Amino acid sequence: MIDSGSVKQMAGHPFDRRDFLKVLGWSGAAVALSGCGNTSVEDGRETVVSYVEANDYMVPGVGVYFNSTCAQCDAGCSINGRVREGRVLKLEGNPDSAINKGRLCGLGQAGVQHHYNPDRVREPLLRNGNKGEAISWEKAYALIAEKLAGVSGEEIAFLSGGVSGHLKVLLGNYLDSLGTKNHFVYEAIAPSVVRAANLKAFGVEMPRYRFDKAQVVLSFGADFLGSWVSPVHFSQQYAQFRKGVNGQRGVLIQVESKMTLTGANADRWLAVKPGTEGVLALGIINALGMATGEVAELVKGYDKARVSRETGVSTGQIDKIAALLKLRSPSLVLAGNAAEGYAHGSQNAAAINLLNQVLGNVGKTIEAPVSVPFPQMVPSKGNTVALKNMNDGLAAGKYKVVFNFAANPVFTAPGAFKFKDNFAKAGFKVAFAHYLDETALQADLVLPLDSALEDWGTQVPEYMTEGAQINIQQPLMERLHANTRGMGDILLGLIKQKKADEYKGFEDYYAYLRGAVLQNKGALGGGGVEDDTFWNDTLTQGIVKLAGTTTSLAAHASAAGLVLPAAAEADEHFPLHLIPGVTASLRDGRHTNQPWLQESPDPLTTIVWDSWVEIHPKKAAELGIVEGDIVQVTSKTGSVKAQVYLFPGIHPEAISIPVGRGHDAMGRYAKGYGVNPFQIMDAVFEAATGELAMHETRVKISKTGQRVLVVKDEGSAGALQMGRKIAGRVSTDQVDLSKEV
């Protein structure tokens, strides 16, 4: 990069650097704004920005880059933030990270809008009727202490999103000090069932997938290019997979009922009847004819005709896929959201893993993962069982004090949970929040958090790539609002209420973090290096790379206990499956208030700023629905109204509404845009794991008679090129890729 040379210069001066991060007299906005105006030259009016003291590397007009970690999702991409005159301007990927290798997705790019968001909470707020009253931090801490006094550990609950690294350690210690075991780690969208199935089949929850080594990828609804596990990393591997070796390009086949971004990039996209992914997997095993023993026994019944009938995939197609999988090896078979989202999700995933094993992919494209040698820092993985458990507790009125951090259950809990009502039953609710989201609005005390670009921290990604790594998060800018605090600092403050002696050595979380890292210097690869040097190097790199420990991989997927239920009978009253669409940029809706994400068109429908109901054109014609009709989507739990978009990439028996929009809080960019399909989700659970089966909600739709203009990027020609050669396409037999650069 242009001025990256300065990064090296900065290395030795972390403390000076803090000075540097001070916003340098901010007249920039005014200056920039008057640009293009009539007259903007006003000699002698404007003040020149200057330093009082400056180090050699502090040069006005020259950007400096700092490494940190992206906090927009859990994938753990390392970022490289451009800082100029004390303001962070743009985030790039850190080329040294094995995870994202200098790349960054749209969601990550929008991280600066999380930081600069005008709707951030700026003061601790105490509920006073329907209003939040700004109070001081001292008062807030005192209040928490007061509320916790005399409350037993059983009566305290802490709900959080996935946490890792030192924050997890500190949080654990705090909960210990409160004597509570009620830490509910909740992620609304997480591959929990797949993790469980993987554990069963391979002995690990999340093996390392090698797309780059695979010749064929057969994905059952895993949106690995969009939102699944570590999309930026997978995208890079995907690029290699497409290039292939010797011009032998990798082939992607995607099986799902609603097209995802990954499905849109497939060579063959197969719309299966919702929930029959497992059947197709067994059908392919059968067609391969490679299985022996009990597996062969199991798949015997899954002849092509039956599979074709149940899944809706033609027999010819099954043959082709089987032939291709036989011909090109190794391959990789994935189970994703779509496969796991049913009551028999575990079975689906097991069948898919079985296919992997039959194809002999285990050990070739499915490798043993590595993890950091510090089990206490390994991420605690969120799931929906946690939410259910907590909800049950809340419903029973068990909790007197409830904490909420990095999760928005009021928004993301299925409507059937009635979470909001149950939440109200808790005695005293504390929310650590960046914004006043739905959950924070229900809280009694809201503690404002530093943005991810202001805070210190460490992060350990769940999905590691080459070797293990601990990611460093560090401020790229001084606090934008004086009265926000880092989560670590708050926890430290709270823990000091209980164990003042143990933690008195740590002035703040920064000191804690530094101490903790330096304590393990040896294990972190800094043996023999001076403390300051090691710490500075660590901060400069933004990543600690470790050898890591490798868990061994087993291949013991078996046919035992694998029973796939017959395809569900159509429900007369609720004939359609509701598939919650997970988009790459909005995920579970925690970033919906970042305007770039709102205005970035959904890749598949090109819709912006709003929710929509995807319906197959055939089904729509049957129902007399056209694009832009407002329809009412009703489930057993509730109903929402949204505009229709006719979309051929969906099974006619299903409709899809994207999640993430439909906030009624979270500020100007989120509130009031779209609908929230979580609201109408039934509480159906996966049989084996107890996870919420997200795809099991059945709905009916009815026209409301209203019609709107769908706000989208595509024009009236829609997806057509009208005979003009705009986006070209060739098939592999017409092209010679071997000579390409």
Added chain:
Amino acid sequence: MKDIREDIAWAKINQDVMKSLENPRKLYWVILFLALAAFGFGVGCEIYQYRTGMGVENVNNPQVWGLYIATFIFWIGMSHSGTLLSAILHLMHADWRKPIYRFAEAMTTFSLMTAGLFVMVHIGRLWQFYYSLPYPNDRGIWPNFQSPLLWDAMAIFTYLSSSVLFLFVGMIPDLAIARDNMQPGWRQKLYTLLALGWEGTDRQWRNFRVTYLTIACFLIPLAVSVHSIVASDFAMSQQPGWHVTSFPPYFVAGALYSGCAAIITLFIILRYVFRFETYMTLPILKKIVRLTFAIAMVWTYLNAVEFAAVWYSHDEASKAVLIQKMTGTYAPFWWGMIFCGSVVPLVFAFKRFQTNIPVLFAVSLLLNLGMWLERWMIVAPTFSHGYYPWTWDHEQWPSLVAWGMVFASFGWFTLLFMIFCKVFPSVSMYEVKEMVYHRTLHLKKSENAEQGAH
């Protein structure tokens, strides 16, 4: 039927025309007030637009031009008939133009001024308009002489100044009459100043004739070129539906057409408002109507030529635009244009309608509507159906502000025109006298001939 009665006394001509400067019918004030109100509304719209941004026109990124450009071409087109009547027919010694060319020429001037306003209204940064003027400046750069838009600006400016000059020169003898007949006051001073000391001497008349003729000769190619250049704004671009060779003549024909239609409208209004029945006679009207009919047919023919050219070419994109015009979003307007422009003028073919004032009034308004639609149909469909399908047909319907501005332009034009007619003689007195004289001569000649036959 004769164009004018031969028994009108010269003094009466003076008197009648001078009267129009004093006390028109009440309708005059009604029109003036309506025009002022419409113009005022437009000023409000412009202020709002100037402060808020061009977005209030409700145009968007592929469709960057909207009603303003369409209406701009409409007004430019309107200006052509004045030149047609005053210059071309002057050269052709068509006597019947004499009572009506003055207001036609005024119409030219004012519609050009209106068109000019639209250029201003249209550009995004009105306050930087001077960037497009070629003058030595401290930036050291020039406008882009390659841009048809710049040619356009220059052509319009030249045409406007020549038209003003032509209007003024043609008015000098009448201004002298007005000077001599006017009560002392600001008006008399104005006429005195403008009459340039006209005494009516032979020498003055001789110079006057030569000057007038020269400007007329100069003006004709200018008029043709102006609209050809406006056409090249489109034809010189690369867009389907615009990149058409026949555009310049098509534009010129359309211009003459709309101008004639406007003349019919104004003829009828002036005739009533200023009590000009004696001078603006029905036979003259009939001649204009026939002229208009001929031009309408030429325009229809050129339309057909354009379609045929597009159809036979292998340019798929242009074809798609044409099909889109006929069948797409804009179909009602496009068919409206065909109806108003090609079907409605067929009424003129019937003799009994050629002098039927209510019918003519209605038809002339329809023709104008058709010609306005034509301009809109040139501008809009290409934007909504260009080379790049992804950007087709984004929602775009002109906003209230845009419509307001269009209506206001009619107000502004009417305002200028009405004020002109009240301040200056809108019927050329000296030329009507000539006409009457010619008529008398003609009568005498035929009488002599008759007598000779006996």
Added chain:
Amino acid sequence: MYRFLRFPILLVGLFLAASSFAANSSQPALTTEDSLGPQVQQPIEFPHNRHAGLKDASDPAKGGMEINCQYCHTYARRSAVAGIPPLQKCIGCHQNIESVRNKPRIVELFKYWDAKKAVPWKKVHDLPDFVRFNHERHIKRFVEQQDRPVQEACGYCHGDVKEMTVARRQKSLAMGWCASCHEKDHPVVAEGGTPIAGQAYWYSFQKPAAAVDANTKARGPNDCWQCHK
């Protein structure tokens, strides 16, 4: 007599008046012409003449100290923007100069320092925000590659600063003024300087001359994006 001339004379007069006004007001300021910009009121009246001015041989207490511009304005050679030296820089010298310590301006300076507040200097050379002027590039070109004296190179745009107290804008800094320099044929390398490979590329659209020597001349870059952002 000649009454008919009144109106034309009026018109011609108006036209002449308007055009002479236009011609006058848009007269480009050329490189040679100096026009003083507004007198800028600075928080501390900084004496450039004392710092950068020529030494007075007879009385060292009077004349200037011939300090190199770049001694204080260090950013200019490293960044697009010249910036203003940090307060530290002033103090660095002045804390050791006891003789002027009690002068009002120095007292004022130390007040800022004690409060750790930056001095709110006013911009003297303010370019519009859509203009990208690169100090570093010009210093590289003239001072480093062509060996021109620093004060001369800075003076191209900033005027004779060593004669001023508080700096004033002396050049018009209008676009035409900038271009008037970029449009001139300049030597590419200094007399006796070493031609730098490919140097001729930079100053011209032309293909590089076979050999670049002291006589090679070329123009400054003149595409719009060179300076506009």
Added chain:
Amino acid sequence: MSVSNLLENWAQVRHEHPNNDKPHDPYKWAMAIDLDACTGCNACSIACYAENNIPVVGKERFQHGQQMHWMRVERYWDEDGREFPDQGFQFLPMMCQQCEAAPCETVCPVAATNHTADGLNSQIYNRCIGSRYCSANCPFKVRYFNWYDYPTDEMVWPAEMQQQMNPDVSVRSKGVMEKCTFCVQRLSAAKVKAKGEGRIVAEGEVQTACQQACPTSAISFGNLVNPDSRVHKQWAAQQVELDKDKQAKNEEEEASELRGYRILEELRAYPSVMYLERVRESAV
């Protein structure tokens, strides 16, 4: 400044199309976008918003078609009566193609858009008077007009968010046209650096924001004149020549097995962006 400027240099202003007497030298910035690698994820587009101070216009204005995305990701599928788009979609990132003979340049009345020596199509915001003729004449419709005064709009850029603005890029007020610049501010900085060191900008030294963000490295950008650049190699391997409106490889009798092409090449705008066709497996 002067008439001499007009007379002497005028021809040069429009003389930047590559031709024999004046090839691009030492730079010709160009791109190659591999549609087979592009997944349509929109990272490029958002990176562009971040880098170039592009306003977020909001739902209502988006509905009116007034969005400002310099880089838009288009999505196509075959609508040939098939029930499902079973070969997936085709994505296409579309931005200013930096045409060599750009239709927009000739029509601007004030010469606010010009060709630069290194083959870019420059847009000078402060010169623009907003006639929108350039956009009207752009075949790709990749020029975006500031319909409103976004910098002063509280919804678009509240005070906090203004701090994110890139100071190297002008903030556009109402009434001016804007478009993709190939991140000229980055090019400029890299050129200045190289110039100071008496060399030309090396391959990989400068990246555009979209290229840098792209998770699949579908976008390559660089100096077409430099034979070491990836872009040069790609163009050469695909036999796409900058100054042709019909590529020789397409004239041959046998169908070319190369997938490089330029969009609407036949209009003779000579775009600087080459696309590589998306590939689909024929075996499934």
